[in-house]
Amino acid sequence: MNGITLFSIVLTIAAYCGAMILSRKVPSPLTSPVMTSTAAIILVLSLMDIDYEDYTPAKEWMTFLLGPATVALALPLYKARKILIKRFKSIMAGLFTGTLTTIFSAVLLSKALGLSEGLQAAAAVKAVTSPVAIEAALLIGGNPAIAVAFVMAAGIFGAVFGPLILTVARITDPFARGLGIGTVSHGIGTGQVMKEGALQGAASSIGMGMAAVITSLILPWLYPLIK
Incomplete structure (x- = not known):
């Protein structure tokens, strides 16, 4: 597992945990954890110039758990x-x-x-x-x-x-x-x-x-x- 994959996994987990906290503090359909965490992950990956191909190995690790x-x-x-x-x-x-x-x-x-x-x-x-x-x-x-x-x-x-x-x-x-x-x-x-x-x-x-x-x-x- 390379550094980008590890970072992507940590980022995904952290974003979702943060989104869960936000959803509890501000209950609303618009603060659905999946929606807000997805937006946060896309924003961070874009700012760090990490493309989808680099994120794919992390996605496959997490998809396995589905x-x-x-x-x-x-x-x-x-x-x-x-x-x-x-x-x-x-x-x-x-x-x-x-x-x-x-x-x-x-x-x-x-x-x-x-x-x-x-x-x-x-x-x-x-x-x-x-x-x-x-x-x-x-x-x-x-x-x-x-x-x-x-x-x-x-x-x-x-x-x-x-x-x-x-x-x-x-x-x-x-x-x-x-x-x-x-x-x-x-x-x-x-x-x-x-x-x-x-x-x-x-x-x-x-x-x-x-x-x-x-x-x-x-x-x-x-x-x-x-x-």
């Missing part, structure tokens, strides 16, 4: 198992509807904007967590790096504006709010909605996990039909 972190989300699923069983039909209906709508809207909007098929494929996986998005993008001919960028953008947008949109839409049920955020904004949205309560966080974890499973199963045969 796998275990995603598996760890099984704990909230287990804790919410009674609610999951009780609302199973409505949950699955919402998950399938949300996942299909996300895929269709991403691909159709990409086509309307004249984006290439590679970018369309990358956009199709934007609502699932990065480890799943990378593999799903490869299956349908998308660029994994661009897919991750779409995933980050979807997560940040959902974390910042998702709770506000749900409030404006008068969706107040804690489980419904969490499930909606998790379905379209994966881990980043889940981290934000957990601030509303444990039930919202558990529901968001369910949405995040199940949306990833549904996307992985249906995308390989659905995408060729709509691209």
Whole structure:
């Protein structure tokens, strides 16, 4: 591990810790830790003339940890198992509807904007967590790096504006709010909605996990039909 890689890892961790402190002191969708820490990292790297290729090894070290972190989300699923069983039909209906709508809207909007098929494929996986998005993008001919960028953008947008949109839409049920955020904004949205309560966080974890499973199963045969 060279000096730039070590510096990049330390910078990323420090920026996120600082963003977490800011988020607690100034609670607001605009102080979402992922958004503020990302902006801080980009600013520092730009000022120090460190390009993305130099930052990539540090990113790969940290991306490796996304796998275990995603598996760890099984704990909230287990804790919410009674609610999951009780609302199973409505949950699955919402998950399938949300996942299909996300895929269709991403691909159709990409086509309307004249984006290439590679970018369309990358956009199709934007609502699932990065480890799943990378593999799903490869299956349908998308660029994994661009897919991750779409995933980050979807997560940040959902974390910042998702709770506000749900409030404006008068969706107040804690489980419904969490499930909606998790379905379209994966881990980043889940981290934000957990601030509303444990039930919202558990529901968001369910949405995040199940949306990833549904996307992985249906995308390989659905995408060729709509691209």
